[in-house]
Amino acid sequence: MYGDMWVDPDDDPRETDVESVDERGVLLDYLRHYRLTLEMKCAGLDAGQLAQRSVPPSTMSLLGLVRHLAEGSGTSAA
Helix, strand or coil, X not given: CCCCCCCCHHHCCCCCCCCCCCHHHHHHHHHHHHHHHHHHHHCCCCHHHHHCXXXXXXXXXXXXXXXXXXXXXXXXXX
């Protein structure tokens, strides 16, 4: 039914029925959405696949992106 989508909307953990009511809530929802997206992209990949470089001219890999985000956050993922 959703052949052109990455994940079936009914199975998408990023979608919630909770609506943010303030700026802090919007920011936290935004961060949660993108953290889950990265987690979903990395799920099931082995170390070699995580370390594989993206298409040129980028030299970034998913592993490199995870490391970059971890360095900038100053906290560990929960």
